[in-house]
Amino acid sequence: MKTIIEPFKIKSVEPIRFTTREEREKILKDAGYNPFMIRADDVLIDLLTDSGTSAMSAKQWAGIMDGDESYAGSKSFFRFESAVKKITGHKFIIPTHQGRAAEKILFSIVGGKGKYIPNNTHFDTTRANIEFTGAEAVDLLNEVGKHPEIKADFKGNMDIEALNAFIKKVGKENVPLVMMTITNNSGGGQPVSMQNIRETKEVCKKYNIPLFLDACRFAENAYFIKLREKGYEDKSILEIAQEIFSYSDGATMSAKKDALVNIGGFLSMNNEYIAMQCRNLLIVTEGFPTYGGLAGRDLEAVAQGLEEVLDEHYLRYRIKSTAYLGNKMTEAGIPIIEPPGGHAIYIDAKRFLPHVPPYEYPGQSIVCEIYLDGGVRAVEIGSVMFGKYDKETGKLISPAMELVRLAIPRRVYTQSHIDYVAEVLIEAYKHRDKLKGYEITYEAPMLRHFTAKFRPLS
Numbered sequence: 001m002k003t004i005i006e007p008f009k010i011k012s013v014e015p016i017r018f019t020t021r022e023e024r025e026k027i028l029k030d031a032g033y034n035p036f037m038i039r040a041d042d043v044l045i046d047l048l049t050d051s052g053t054s055a056m057s058a059k060q061w062a063g064i065m066d067g068d069e070s071y072a073g074s075k076s077f078f079r080f081e082s083a084v085k086k087i088t089g090h091k092f093i094i095p096t097h098q099g100r101a102a103e104k105i106l107f108s109i110v111g112g113k114g115k116y117i118p119n120n121t122h123f124d125t126t127r128a129n130i131e132f133t134g135a136e137a138v139d140l141l142n143e144v145g146k147h148p149e150i151k152a153d154f155k156g157n158m159d160i161e162a163l164n165a166f167i168k169k170v171g172k173e174n175v176p177l178v179m180m181t182i183t184n185n186s187g188g189g190q191p192v193s194m195q196n197i198r199e200t201k202e203v204c205k206k207y208n209i210p211l212f213l214d215a216c217r218f219a220e221n222a223y224f225i226k227l228r229e230k231g232y233e234d235k236s237i238l239e240i241a242q243e244i245f246s247y248s249d250g251a252t253m254s255a256k257k258d259a260l261v262n263i264g265g266f267l268s269m270n271n272e273y274i275a276m277q278c279r280n281l282l283i284v285t286e287g288f289p290t291y292g293g294l295a296g297r298d299l300e301a302v303a304q305g306l307e308e309v310l311d312e313h314y315l316r317y318r319i320k321s322t323a324y325l326g327n328k329m330t331e332a333g334i335p336i337i338e339p340p341g342g343h344a345i346y347i348d349a350k351r352f353l354p355h356v357p358p359y360e361y362p363g364q365s366i367v368c369e370i371y372l373d374g375g376v377r378a379v380e381i382g383s384v385m386f387g388k389y390d391k392e393t394g395k396l397i398s399p400a401m402e403l404v405r406l407a408i409p410r411r412v413y414t415q416s417h418i419d420y421v422a423e424v425l426i427e428a429y430k431h432r433d434k435l436k437g438y439e440i441t442y443e444a445p446m447l448r449h450f451t452a453k454f455r456p457l458s
């Protein structure tokens with residue numbers, strides 16, 4: 001095979017500021033040992049998130065100039081609506097300024113105390129918006145997805161038996177909808193199979209419960225289906241995506257991922273009554289239904305991005321370049337969730353730092369170390385992000401996995417950048433025995449990982 005090259009040319013560049021380790025030691029300490037609190041200018045390679053960090057194309061920038069900024073009935077909205085309908089087939093399309101705004105509106109309508117929202121795995125903002133209403137977010141990931149070392153094609157799948165049993169247990173009247181996250185972000189960026197989506201829909205249909213998709217990375221998931229699921233090898237990405245959405249009753253999406261833009265999102269559905277309620281809330285919180293908190297230029301960029309993300313040359317490069325980093329890490333013995341996911345590589349912090357228990361946050365130790373070693377910013381996805389305290393004992397209840405996510409922005413970094421990241425990680429792994437745990441000195445009541453402060457343990 002020939003080298004996988006970037007399927008684009010670079011027309012504009014942004015300088016990167018270099019720092020010394022001594023400078024980074026002070027920067028990290030001043031940030032409370034939380035990479036979220038570090039200024040972007042003090043980061044060399046930023047893998048904190050792939051959300052809103054993409055490089056836009058020439059055609060997207062042209063769309064920016066062509067945006068119609070009319071308050072109501074903008075032509076840019078109708079182009080955006082058409083692009084979303086073409087992929088999802090949903091009847092009602094509601095623009096929002098990003099995915100969490102769509103989640104906030106949806107769960108404000110359908111959530112509430114005594115309600116339960118099952119998912120293969122909820123990500124942080126989804127969980128927070130559900131729990132903010134008093135409802136409970138429940139993860140029902142299939143068993144193989146809980147074992148980072150096991151290689152399987154679709155480790156992001158929903159546990160169908162567990163879903164069926166859960167609905168029976170709590171009562172279908174207490175489950176306003178079922179969510180399915182594609183790809184499964186918190187589960188390692190792992191894809192969900194078409195068969196699993198179909199089977200999830202059958203359970204929902206049995207109980208007359210709507211199925212909604214968290215569709216941030218729908219195109220990456222569709223490409224994995226094309227590569228790994230029998231019967232889809234000759235289908236286009238658009239055809240696969242359309243089939244995925246055909247089993248759903250609605251979706252939330254942060255366009256900051258697979259729509260290749262820096263801001264934007266949407267809420268889509270087929271239920272006219274709920275759509276009307278959502279639009280009423282949208283007007284109060286986001287804006288008129290034909291702009292939803294976005295400028296017309298942003299709607300144009302989303303519409304164009306939804307076309308570009310379906311290009312198989314782009315998706316081949318995207319998936320292969322992520323795997324390139326994962327393969328370099330596994331060759332060096334670094335434990336990751338295998339096989340590599342679509343948008344990120346996830347380090348298994350439990351195996352990386354077996355001497356640091358979950359209550360000392362091994363993932364946080366790793367993200368701090370790779371920033372100190374090489375100016376690389378990543379994020380912990382473990383007991384910091386998803387840990388809870390037992391109401392009676394006050395002890396930490398840890399999630400099943402302790403991870404560090406290296407999320408790769410789309411069309412931003414070249415192979416030499418990724419080679420550098422691998423070198424930094426390998427160096428950190430070599431002296432892993434010297435790494436210590438951390439304790440939290442400040443935390444917010446929700447989404448604490450964004451603003452928490454830490455102290456290294458001696």
